[in-house]
Amino acid sequence: xxxxxxxxxxxxxxxxxxxxxxxxxxxxxxxxxxxxxxxxxxxxxxxxxxxxxxxxxxxxxxxxxxxxxxxxxxxxxxxxxxxxxxxxxxxxxxxxxxxxxxxxxxxxxxxxxxxxx
Amino acid sequence: xxxxxxxxxxxxxxxxxxxxxxxxxxxxxxxxxxxxxxxxxxxxxxxxxxxxxxxxxxxxxxxxxxxxxxxxxxxxxxxxxxxxxxxxxxxxxxxxxxxxxxxxxxxxxxxxx
Numbered sequence: 001x002x003x004x005x006x007x008x009x010x011x012x013x014x015x016x017x018x019x020x021x022x023x024x025x026x027x028x029x030x031x032x033x034x035x036x037x038x039x040x041x042x043x044x045x046x047x048x049x050x051x052x053x054x055x056x057x058x059x060x061x062x063x064x065x066x067x068x069x070x071x072x073x074x075x076x077x078x079x080x081x082x083x084x085x086x087x088x089x090x091x092x093x094x095x096x097x098x099x100x101x102x103x104x105x106x107x108x109x110x111x112x113x114x115x116x117x
Numbered sequence: 118x119x120x121x122x123x124x125x126x127x128x129x130x131x132x133x134x135x136x137x138x139x140x141x142x143x144x145x146x147x148x149x150x151x152x153x154x155x156x157x158x159x160x161x162x163x164x165x166x167x168x169x170x171x172x173x174x175x176x177x178x179x180x181x182x183x184x185x186x187x188x189x190x191x192x193x194x195x196x197x198x199x200x201x202x203x204x205x206x207x208x209x210x211x212x213x214x215x216x217x218x219x220x221x222x223x224x225x226x227x228x229x230x
Contacts, residue, residue, distance in 0.1 A: 006159075046208070
């Protein structure tokens with residue numbers, strides 16, 4: 001069965017501290033992995049994506065994520081968080097067919113990030 | 118370049134009623150996916166439309182139906198509303214022959230009383 005697990009429901013970090021949000025997936029085929037961010041009352045914005053190549057991918061807003069196939073993980077990191085990073089973060093997985101993956105994408109339940117001043 | 122637009126932004130219905138939500142995809146996109154996001158949950162895939170046909174469907178009852186028009190815009194219809202249908206409904210557009218990235222609208226917040 002295809003699934004995405006984000007084990008941390010809510011994380012609070014101090015402004016300027018480093019951040020790591022965990023994501024584990026279960027997927028039968030080669031996965032296409034995403035991290036999205038959702039601010040209150042807003043839609044989802046793509047932070048970064050991975051489907052092949054270098055397992056460390058860079059995204060917008062200073063975020064990066066590392067794909068570890070052996071651990072079925074795709075954790076999101078940021079070296080120094082800003083108050084504006086407070087939001088809900090979603091990890092997602094979809095099928096990678098090699099040329100098109102506009103298909104069913106499955107989301108995790110999200111991790112809410114709060115920033116301590 | 119307009120992004121994904123959804124209407125209405127908020128609406129209130131009563132149990133048993135029917136609702137139609139609308140979505141205009143990002144310019145140049147040909148595929149529309151609909152997601153339901155209950156409070157405190159991640160988005161759940163409802164279905165996806167391409168070339169005016171439903172390509173894939175998630176685990177939602179037949180009360181949920183959709184349509185895609187020749188201009189790629191889409192509608193989500195929900196019949197016989199239940200209290201549990203209260204959620205944020207998100208539309209996402211993408212290119213079938215693309216990188217798979219979904220571009221989301223800001224959603225339609227449905228409250229069923």
